Amino acid sequence: MTIPGLPTPVHSGKVRELYDAGDGLLVMVASDRMSAFDVVLPTAIPDKGRVLTALSLWWFDQLSDLVPNHVVSADVDEYPGVFRGRDELRGRSVLVRRLAMVPVECVARAYLSGSGTKQYRVDGAVCGVPLPAGLTEGSELPDTIFTPTTKATPPDHDAPMTYAEVEAAVGPEQAAELRKLTIEILDRGRRVCGPRGIILADTKVEWGVDAAGTLVLADEVLTPDSSRFWPAEEWQPGRAQPSYDKQPLRDWLESSGWDKKAPGPELPPEIVAATRERYVAAYERITGERFA
Numbered sequence: 387m388t389i390p391g392l393p394t395p396v397h398s399g400k401v402r403e404l405y406d407a408g409d410g411l412l413v414m415v416a417s418d419r420m421s422a423f424d425v426v427l428p429t430a431i432p433d434k435g436r437v438l439t440a441l442s443l444w445w446f447d448q449l450s451d452l453v454p455n456h457v458v459s460a461d462v463d464e465y466p467g468v469f470r471g472r473d474e475l476r477g478r479s480v481l482v483r484r485l486a487m488v489p490v491e492c493v494a495r496a497y498l499s500g501s502g503t504k505q506y507r508v509d510g511a512v513c514g515v516p517l518p519a520g521l522t523e524g525s526e527l528p529d530t531i532f533t534p535t536t537k538a539t540p541p542d543h544d545a546p547m548t549y550a551e552v553e554a555a556v557g558p559e560q561a562a563e564l565r566k567l568t569i570e571i572l573d574r575g576r577r578v579c580g581p582r583g584i585i586l587a588d589t590k591v592e593w594g595v596d597a598a599g600t601l602v603l604a605d606e607v608l609t610p611d612s613s614r615f616w617p618a619e620e621w622q623p624g625r626a627q628p629s630y631d632k633q634p635l636r637d638w639l640e641s642s643g644w645d646k647k648a649p650g651p652e653l654p655p656e657i658v659a660a661t662r663e664r665y666v667a668a669y670e671r672i673t674g675e676r677f678a
């Protein structure tokens with residue numbers, strides 16, 4: 387999503403952009419683009435970027451007693467230079483502090499799923515963390531575990547890291563802090579979501595270090611793009627769990643005959659509307675606030 391008058395993004399992801407705003411500041415922008423099965427679809431989901439930005443900001447605030455974060459402002463009228471007052475950014479962007487990013491994708495898991503299940507079926511462990519026998523896709527784990535990966539550059543995929551590899555990468559002290567805080571963030575998220583009928587199965591967070599050497603929570607936090615949200619009433623270990631936010635889209639894509647190696651198909655209006663509604667419902671159920 388190129389916005390006229392803005393510089394070329396310093397990072398451009400599947401659904402987000404990151405701009406240099408000068409003076410040690412960045413502007414993180416969440417688009418309405420939707421990806422599924424690792425493919426960016428041609429049809430946007432209205433308000434997706436605004437919902438996920440609002441949810442991430444809500445979680446940063448909820449976690450502010452536990453960890454400092456990189457947020458400077460979410461008010462476009464306070465942004466510097468060419469970013470100030472830009473309506474294309476309103477509600478879908480955050481002005482953040484530029485940090486020295488930790489070279490580890492910090493993942494915590496409370497349930498076994500996806501790549502974790504694949505690893506478990508090979509050697510009974512995930513990222514070197516041994517697990518009890520008899521677990522299956524969707525099983526709740528006895529404890530929340532830290533299952534970090536590398537930060538691969540597409541088209542390469544993130545690779546599992548053992549805790550010893552994290553220690554080698556960042557040192558034992560920071561590795562211990564990353565594990566402890568990443569697990570605590572998932573556990574806190576679960577305590578909020580559980581009573582609201584949502585299983586928060588896992589999450590990926592990104593950390594940076596500021597000029598004082600302090601670990602700072604960065605990127606987005608506890609959103610459906612960085613985490614697995616499952617409707618609790620449909621939880622059934624032994625099969626892939628329905629995604630709270632993406633299931634209507636996944637079901638339609640599976641039934642449409644789309645070849646996943648081909649470009650994504652245009653989405654029918656009713657699937658766009660259902661997907662938007664799922665994102666809005668997730669925000670309202672988790673935060674207890676109306677999405678405006």
Ligand SMILES: N#Cc1c(N)ncnc1-c1cnn(Cc2cccc(F)c2)c1
Nearest residue numbers: 397398399402403404483484485604605
């Ligand atoms: N957050 C943050 C951050 C920070 N506060 N300081 C320095 N670098 C980053 C940073 C670098 N890559 N990303 C991932 C990313 C996010 C959003 C859009 C994208 F395209 C890519 C984040």
